[in-house]
Amino acid sequence: MSYIGEISSLLAACVWAIATLIYGQFSHQLSSLQLNLIKGLLSIGLMLIAVLMLQDAPVEFQTNHIYILMFSGVLGIAVGDTAYFASLRRIGPQKTLLLESLAPPITGIIAMLFLQKHLLLTQWLGVFLTIVGVTWVVTKSSTTSDTSTEMTPLLTNTTSSLTRLDYKGISFGLLASFCQATGVVLSHYALAETNISGLWGAIIRLTAGTFAVCIILMITNHKQLKIISALSKLTAKSLKLLFIAIFIGTFLALWLQQIALKFAHPATAQTLIATSPIFVLLLLFMQGKKVSSSALVGTLLSFLGIIFIFY
Template identity: 35%
Template sequence: MTNFSGEVAALAAACLWAVASIVYGKLGARIPPLQLNLIKGIIAIAFFVFTILVTGELFPSITILPMCLILLSGVIGISLGDTAFFTTINTLGPRRALLMQTLTSPISAILGLIFLQEKLNTLAGCGILLTILGVAWVVSERTTDIGHISTAEFRRGIVFGLLTAAAGAVGAVLSRSAIANTQISPLWAALLRLSAGILILLVWASFRQQSTFRLSSLRNSKVIAGTLFAAFCGTYLGIWLQQTAIKFTSVGIASTLLQTSPIFVIPFAIWMGEKVSIRAILGVVISIAGIALLFYL
């Protein structure tokens, strides 16, 4: 009997990221992106440490190179990528922010072509084009939920969305290179990535001139509950499941299924009263189809 643990983990991670992104969208009105990234990371690290203590899982035997790759993937993917992602959510909303993250896959393929001399056939090129067109078609639709922002803010959201995808692509490639052929468990890989990212965020925060922590925003019980919930679902469980998917299934399947968050977020958006157009739904389907074409063919 075939074991689909990697595929199930990828879909579960995508669903949890969709839920967490909606919560982060609400929290973004009260907590700045850098602070939110730092807080959710610290909370998730506490969950990971508790899990390791309960399970008694020992620190893995791993050589220097894979360790450095894991830590670097956390620095790029979490400290830079997640901060840019929260900025994108604040500007474009969770649904479009998640959709722009689907660009992570074609960017990964292009990076492999440039730096690793990996070959892309014609169908893979069509997949990249489909994904980009699907994202562009949805994001360019100026509906009422983002119609209130200025053109400058809209462009800022696009730039940070692209930065999120690029950082995610680099982080994913580094992480896959580190854990694919080693004995390190997904739990430890997730903790090491997250710890490296949060350490850089702490250094980054210490050099900022303005106050990074607005603790008054954390005095609201709903904000505290929302932050704990999103950190638990989106960061603790999400990253753990992501690393599980990367380790136990092929790169193509994991990358495709991990990018299905925009599909999961649509029902939640409708349930919350947001008007989701047919164009938006078709754009998501086109983007996911492009990712599937890129990796399978």
């Protein structure tokens, strides 16, 4: 049995974990829409270069599948990613990733209701265990070493974050999860029914989503379209970090996500992609940092869930 979709999902989770932490550094230097526009434009260019290098010629497919991919891009990227960045800006990566863990069950319900895509009972158990494990890691974990590391904000609870609730930030996070889930199901339908490659699927979705972001900026605040001016305010180091985040977090992650959605059940793919906090924890461990026992419990639960999903 081939596990191309599931493996692609885990790889996407790994690269997205790194990118999320880097993006968090720019949440107060660039607006959510600006960040979404910049990553979209640069990633489209990278994907077109990849198409030429891989000689991935577009295949013939029905126009309605293109429209579905475009709509999923507008919903998942223009609306969903902008809401995600807005949530990241207001409540930080920890709570944003926690709210993102709601996307897999929403994806499963939507796929079951509208596409008649059903998971086995053991797979639903895997989805449940994985989400519980990720939620446990995000809410309970903390590092016991150097708190200056860029990765600790994801795993560290502060008194202020526990006592203050930003309802607008939470609403953005919930909106991002719903848009992400709906976009994933639409994308799965279009990709699974055609010979469209994961790379072309990513290009179509990203182009439609980025174009929608441009329209939103033209209507709401056209001054934010001056992205060159916004980027010029960043240091050389910040620009390099931003490029790295876009390369791995949008170019690679979106490409891997589309491959996952083409070959795996959308709820399974979304669940495995949602394991990104676990990969952050593993990165910390590989750096020699000590993590709490509760973090290990959450990690073991997630791995147990992944085993059930693959079973």
